[in-house]
Amino acid sequence: xxxxxxxxxxxxxxxxxxxxxxxxxxxxxxxxxxxxxxxxxxxxxxxxxxxxxxxxxxxxxxxxxxxxxxxxxxxxxxxxxxxxxxxxxxxxxxxxxxxxxxxxxxxxxxxxxxxxxxxxxxxxxxxxxxxxxxxxxxxxxxxxxxxxxxxxxxxxxxxxxxxxxxxxxxxxxxxxxxxxxxxxxxxxxxxxxxxxxxxxxxxxxxxxxxxxxxxxxxxxxxxxxxxxxxxxxxxxxxxxxxxxxxxxxxxxxxxxxxxxxxxxxxxxxxxxxxxxxxxxxxxxxxxxxxxxxxxxxxxxxxxxxxxxxxxxxxxxxxxxxxxxxxxxxxxxxxxxxxxxxxxxxxxxxxxxxx
Amino acid sequence: xxxxxxxxxxxxxxxxxxxxxxxxxxxxxxxxxxxxxxxxxxxxxxxxxxxxxxxxxxxxxxxxxxxxxxxxxxxxxxxxxxxxxxxxxxxxxxxxxxxxxxxxxxxxxxxxxxxxxxxxxxxxxxxxxxxxxxxxxxxxxxxxxxxxxxxxxxxxxxxxxxxxxxxxxxxxxxxxxxxxxxxxxxxxxxxxxxxxxxxxxxxxxxxxxxxxxxxxxxxxxxxxxxxxxxxxxxxxxxxxxxxxxxxxxxxxxxxxxxxxxxxxxxxxxxxxxxxxxxxxxxxxxxxxxxxxxxxxxxxxxxxxxxxxxxxxxxxxxxxxxxxxxxxxxxxxxxxxxxxxxxxxxxxxxxxxxxxxxxxxxxxxxxxxxxxxxxxxxxxxxxxxxxxxxxxxxxxxxxxxxxxxxxxxxxxxxxxxxxxxxxxxxxxxxxxxxxxxxxxxxxxxxxxxxxxxxxxxxxxxxxxxxxxxxxxxxxxxxxxxxxxxxxxxxxxxxxxxxxxxxxxxxxxxxxxxxxxxxxxxxxxxxxxxxxxxxxxxxxxxxxxxxxxxxxxxxxx
Numbered sequence: 075x076x077x078x079x080x081x082x083x084x085x086x087x088x089x090x091x092x093x094x095x096x097x098x099x100x101x102x103x104x105x106x107x108x109x110x111x112x113x114x115x116x117x118x119x120x121x122x123x124x125x126x127x128x129x130x131x132x133x134x135x136x137x138x139x140x141x142x143x144x145x146x147x148x149x150x151x152x153x154x155x156x157x158x159x160x161x162x163x164x165x166x167x168x169x170x171x172x173x174x175x176x177x178x179x180x181x182x183x184x185x186x187x188x189x190x191x192x193x194x195x196x197x198x199x200x201x202x203x204x205x206x207x208x209x210x211x212x213x214x215x216x217x218x219x220x221x222x223x224x225x226x227x228x229x230x231x232x233x234x235x236x237x238x239x240x241x242x243x244x245x246x247x248x249x250x251x252x253x254x255x256x257x258x259x260x261x262x263x264x265x266x267x268x269x270x271x272x273x274x275x276x277x278x279x280x281x282x283x284x285x286x287x288x289x290x291x292x293x294x295x296x297x298x299x300x301x302x303x304x305x306x307x308x309x310x311x312x313x314x315x316x317x318x319x320x321x322x323x324x325x326x327x328x329x330x331x332x333x334x335x336x337x338x339x340x341x342x343x344x345x346x347x348x349x350x351x352x353x354x355x356x357x358x359x360x361x362x363x364x365x366x367x368x369x370x371x372x373x374x375x376x377x378x379x380x381x382x383x384x385x386x387x388x389x390x391x392x393x394x395x396x397x398x399x400x401x402x403x404x405x406x407x408x409x410x411x412x413x414x415x416x417x418x419x420x421x422x423x424x425x426x427x428x
Numbered sequence: 429x430x431x432x433x434x435x436x437x438x439x440x441x442x443x444x445x446x447x448x449x450x451x452x453x454x455x456x457x458x459x460x461x462x463x464x465x466x467x468x469x470x471x472x473x474x475x476x477x478x479x480x481x482x483x484x485x486x487x488x489x490x491x492x493x494x495x496x497x498x499x500x501x502x503x504x505x506x507x508x509x510x511x512x513x514x515x516x517x518x519x520x521x522x523x524x525x526x527x528x529x530x531x532x533x534x535x536x537x538x539x540x541x542x543x544x545x546x547x548x549x550x551x552x553x554x555x556x557x558x559x560x561x562x563x564x565x566x567x568x569x570x571x572x573x574x575x576x577x578x579x580x581x582x583x584x585x586x587x588x589x590x591x592x593x594x595x596x597x598x599x600x601x602x603x604x605x606x607x608x609x610x611x612x613x614x615x616x617x618x619x620x621x622x623x624x625x626x627x628x629x630x631x632x633x634x635x636x637x638x639x640x641x642x643x644x645x646x647x648x649x650x651x652x653x654x655x656x657x658x659x660x661x662x663x664x665x666x667x668x669x670x671x672x673x674x675x676x677x678x679x680x681x682x683x684x685x686x687x688x689x690x691x692x693x694x695x696x697x698x699x700x701x702x703x704x705x706x707x708x709x710x711x712x713x714x715x716x717x718x719x720x721x722x723x724x725x726x727x728x729x730x731x732x733x734x735x736x737x738x739x740x741x742x743x744x745x746x747x748x749x750x751x752x753x754x755x756x757x758x759x760x761x762x763x764x765x766x767x768x769x770x771x772x773x774x775x776x777x778x779x780x781x782x783x784x785x786x787x788x789x790x791x792x793x794x795x796x797x798x799x800x801x802x803x804x805x806x807x808x809x810x811x812x813x814x815x816x817x818x819x820x821x822x823x824x825x826x827x828x829x830x831x832x833x834x835x836x837x838x839x840x841x842x843x844x845x846x847x848x849x850x851x852x853x854x855x856x857x858x859x860x861x862x863x864x865x866x867x868x869x870x871x872x873x874x875x876x877x878x879x880x881x882x883x884x885x886x887x888x889x890x891x892x893x894x895x896x897x898x899x900x901x902x903x904x905x906x907x908x909x910x911x912x913x914x915x916x917x918x919x920x921x922x923x924x925x926x927x928x929x930x931x932x933x934x935x936x937x938x939x940x941x942x943x944x945x946x947x948x949x950x951x952x953x954x955x956x957x958x959x960x961x962x963x964x965x966x967x968x969x970x971x972x973x974x975x976x977x978x979x980x981x982x983x
Binding site: 081083084085086095096099100103106107110111114115117118121122124125126127128131132133134135136137138139142143145146147149150151153154157158160161162163164165166168169170217218219221223225226228229230231232233234235236237239269270271272273274275276277278279280282283287288289290291 | 496570770786879
């Protein structure tokens with residue numbers, strides 16, 4: 075079926091593969107409803123007028139009229155059967171995600187959507203998805219019931235707290251490529267919106283009207299990309315922070331991995347336990363200043379060289395190699411590969427300049 | 429007729445037999461109980477309508493108008509809870525049923541007069557709790573008090589749930605009373621073949637409430653317990669299951685909502701017979717369909733769990749079960765139309781409401797097909813479309829049926845008529861306003877507007893404005909109707925005994941009826957719709973001073 079990529083009078087644009095199926099049933103129901111309603115009203119008005127009370131004319135006696143009763147029962151049964159069987163063709167398709175779907179994890183809470191791509195990349199209140207590839211969302215809620223509702227995709231799924239629910243869609247391409255961006259990863263074909271379809275309250279103040287301030291404004295932008303662009307977007311991970319002109323860390327501009335690592339060292343809370351400056355007291359964890367290149371005794375009695383491999387391992391799996399004399403308390407902090415690389419570069423740079 | 433009968437003719441009517449507020453609050457006369465219910469229901473109806481105006485002012489345009497988002501949430505929650513549980517659910521059995529079922533079976537009163545009083549007191553206690561909840565900042569947990577949202581809601585939601593439980597308990601008593609009255613108190617000669625369709629309808633509503641209200645009451649009490657002593661039944665953080673609440677709530681409430689529509693069907697059948705001067709076509713089939721609707725309504729609760737809480741196969745099963753109600757509904761509407769064909773039709777206000785219900789019920793039924801066909805129903809669930817379909821069923825078919833019944837029986841209940849021209853204007857305002865307000869919501873929901881939204885995207889603006897204008901007309905109509913009926917009470921001129929020339933039994937009584945309903949014992953020698961067997965005197969609309977002549981008075 076051809077997708078109608080612009081909204082019509084009664085329905086939004088058809089931007090998923092199931093949208094035309096849903097809409098053809100909607101239109102069939104709509105037109106039969108219009109015909110039936112008009113027929114009922116016309117018959118009612120016609121009979122009411124034709125048999126209006128006239129002096130001297132009495133009402134005809136009523137009867138059982140068996141053919142009418144049988145007809146009405148059969149008519150009702152036909153409504154049941156036709157609606158039932160036409161009602162689940164598209165539904166079965168929509169209920170079963172294809173095996174080759176891209177799985178994206180969705181966490182809802184009042185009033186935000188968080189998306190996690192298969193490689194751990196997360197997005198808040200927006201999500202990039204590939205076109206022409208089935209996408210399966212595995213969803214949970216942290217507080218009350220929400221419902222993931224994308225009108226342009228014709229999908230909706232309630233998310234009850236305490237259990238997982240899932241929904242899938244395959245976005246279609248629309249029009250030509252959006253304004254060519256510098257990098258392919260930023261190229262978006264078009265964007266649509268997910269809203270919350272289940273009442274979930276709101277903030278008590280004015281901010282309920284700002285984005286994600288309450289049920290009515292709890293929405294997420296869905297950016298549809300070519301599949302290879304999506305792969306590039308996910309592989310790149312989030313933009314790394316850099317020193318801004320005012321000296322603070324933030325997104326924007328370009329800088330070395332070392333500089334980004336320095337920003338992440340603070341923002342990812344590494345600095346709470348690891349000393350990164352000379353002549354300062356040791357904190358909960360080993361001091362990292364000047365550690366690179368030295369031998370580190372471990373709690374199991376062996377020693378290991380502090381190099382790229384050891385640092386990376388200690389960030390990703392903190393409990394695997396515990397430095398001797400330190401408690402095993404470091405949490406696993408979710409980081410993308412690029413962030414880990416930047417952090418490693420920064421830690422390598424922590425030594426007296428020669 | 430003996431002198432004993434003549435003496436009873438002098439009896440004062442039920443309204444003037446005793447004076448004072450105490451006489452009303454302690455009266456065991458079901459007609460007085462019905463009038464108390466009516467006063468409470470119309471008051472809450474006005475309150476719920478005013479809340480609707482505030483909601484439509486807020487949603488007239490995108491962005492903030494006058495309410496805070498949480499005020500909007502509390503108002504729409506209270507609007508729904510009041511209109512459903514305090515107005516529509518008791519409206520048919522407790523007002524029209526208590527008053528007219530005994531009269532229409534030729535009885536002097538209900539089987540258990542005191543039970544009706546207890547029922548009203550439970551309702552009143554529930555209503556008071558709802559008012560307390562409103563005073564405690566209301567509840568913002570929607571009218572369904574859905575878990576887990578309602579678990580986080582304030583004390584108002586707890587009190588409201590307790591109030592709904594009491595109202596549900598009162599429904600059980602009302603239903604029990606009506607069932608026993610119909611079974612045990614029918615006048616001689618009134619067998620089930622002759623039973624008026626209104627009585628059949630009240631029997632069906634009573635069956636629904638008898639079995640569904642206990643579930644609703646229990647669910648509400650469990651919710652209260654969950655919120656106060658943390659039972660851990662529904663709360664996922666205590667190991668409970670919020671979907672269990674959904675099942676319990678809708679298992680009780682889905683049939684109860686259908687029950688209000690059955691009530692409207694019962695009234696419309698009665699009005700159609702009177703205003704066409706003939707029996708409703710296929711009387712037995714219509715009666716059977718009313719009962720069938722009551723039974724099938726118990727199978728449809730799953731449709732409220734589409735896209736959440738149901739497996740694929742359960743969804744298909746509930747789609748089929750939910751759709752089954754279409755069969756009796758089609759039978760009823762077809763027979764209504766067949767009743768018009770060949771009738772001698774008059775168009776006073778009650779008939780306008782009856783015709784209005786035919787239109788609104790048709791639209792409501794068709795809209796619900798969308799929701800029960802899973803492929804489309806999953807898309808539309810929770811949207812303004814679903815809300816519009818619910819409003820067509822409840823605020824449309826059920827409410828218009830109730831108002832039609834009030835206009836129809838008002839002269840009998842109070843012995844006074846009302847201004848016919850203004851009453852018709854009230855109907856026109858209601859009908860046009862209602863359709864303007866909610867046809868637009870179908871379109872908005874189809875285009876993806878989620879329900880219960882205090883704000884919306886700019887492209888919904890135009891339709892929302894039209895919907896609000898319709899809503900204001902609708903509420904203006906409500907207030908006009910209430911004023912017209914109220915002014916009618918103050919009319920000096922007494923209403924005729926039988927203003928519509930109906931052959932149905934209740935019109936044999938004086939207007940308003942005496943305490944025992946009829947001055948004489950009735951023996952039904954003809955059916956309630958046998959216009960060819962009824963005497964001219966019985967069908968005459970002469971003044972209420974006329975002695976009540978029974979179908980066959982006996983000593």
